[in-house]
Amino acid sequence: MKTRMNGSGVLAAATVVTGLIAGVYYAFACSVMLGLGASGDRTFIEAMQNINKKIENPVFFLTFFGALVLPAWALRTFRRDRELRLWIAAGLALYTVGLLTTMAVNIPLNNQLAAAGTAAAIKDPAAVRAHFEDTWNMWNVARALLSTGAAACLARALLMAGRRGRDAAQPAQAPVVPQTWSAV
Structure with a gap:
């Protein structure tokens, strides 16, 4: 049996995965x-190195890339609704900027931290941490805001799609004609 996800289902999935990614950034x-930040330099470095290794897993990648693919798919399913497409496109654009931020700033910083070697062997852990921490945090907040904005746009589109679907399912009603009463 072949099943297909309808446009609202795709949009709902896009909204959920985008919200999950925004939540990851928010939690960080x-x-x-x-x-x-309250930890010592070596503890900070070791913990971030471990987090950066462990976050590379199938569940995270499904949501991380799903938040890019699913809104694009939703755009294709709502071809005739310009206003709805604008909200979806805005969500996709915001998420894409956040994704590019991750690829241009956060991932290279993560890679530099990994290249510094094991935390116990780093000669100047304070310098390694100083190079990483403030910049990574600033851009993490930026991608948290971008992803939250993306999720909000997608949620708005989902609400609109739900209303339009419900309205389309309502039977047409005859127009109400006001009656005038006159004294006989």
């Missing part, structure tokens, strides 16, 4: 990095 911004 308001808890993970604050907790690690």
Whole structure:
């Protein structure tokens, strides 16, 4: 049996995975990095190196790239609704900028941190951390805001699609004609 996901289903999935990615960045911004920030240099470096290795897993990659692919797919399913497409496109654009930020800033910083070697063997862990921490945190907040904006745009589009689907399912009603009463 062949099943196909309808446009609203694709849009709902896009909204969920984009929200999940925004949540990852948010969690790092308001808890993970604050907790690690209170740690010593070697602990900070070792923890970030471990996080950067472990985050590369199939579940994360499905959401990370799903938040790019699913909105693009949703755009194709709503070809005739310009307003809805604009909200989806805005969400996709915001997420794409966040993705590019990740690829241009956060991933290279992660790679530099990995290349520094094991935390215990780094000669000047304070310098390694100083090169990484503030820049990584600033751009993480930027991608958290971008992804949250993307999720909000997709949620708006999903609400619109739901209303339009519900409205389309309503039977047409005869127009209400006001009656005038006159005294006989």
